Amino acid sequence: MxxxxxxxxxxxxxxxxxxxxxxxxxxxxxxxxxxxxxxxxxxxxxTAAEIPAPLDIPRPTEESVVKAVKRLRATYPMLDARKLLNETSAIMTTHVIQGRDKVEVIEELEILFRTHYEKLVGNDKD
Structure with missing residues (x-):
């Protein structure tokens, strides 16, 4: 420094x-x-134990992909949004450009955020 x-x-x-x-x-x-x-x-x-747990923000029955990203960012405020940007954008593009089903896209986004959280706290399986 x-x-x-x-x-x-x-x-x-x-x-x-x-x-x-x-x-x-x-x-x-x-x-x-x-x-x-x-x-x-x-x-x-x-320690990993001092990193806050994700917030309990339930997934609505009807949700757009954009709103899902906002919900996931609120659920995982401890994650660096910049580190998720490229992957999140790529997943969203499959919905917007390729017409992939929004439910599948939202589920993949949830996995992405959960995986990044698990890496942050050291619970990743890699």
């Missing part, structure tokens, strides 16, 4: 109340989990 970033972070931490400094540290550890590094210095103190 460049020295100027480290210095600025140190200045900010010194000026924050203890609770906000702790929240900043938690957020930094969260970012480390998402964007991870390698080696012992990148091992965060946040």
């Amino acid at each position: 460049p020295d100027n970033i480290e210095k600025r972070l140190a200045e900010i931490v010194k000026r924050l109340p203890a609770a906000q400094a702790a929240a900043l540290l938690e957020f930094a550890e969260f970012l480390l989990i998402r964007h991870g590094g390698t080696g012992a210095e990148a091992t965060p103190s946040v």
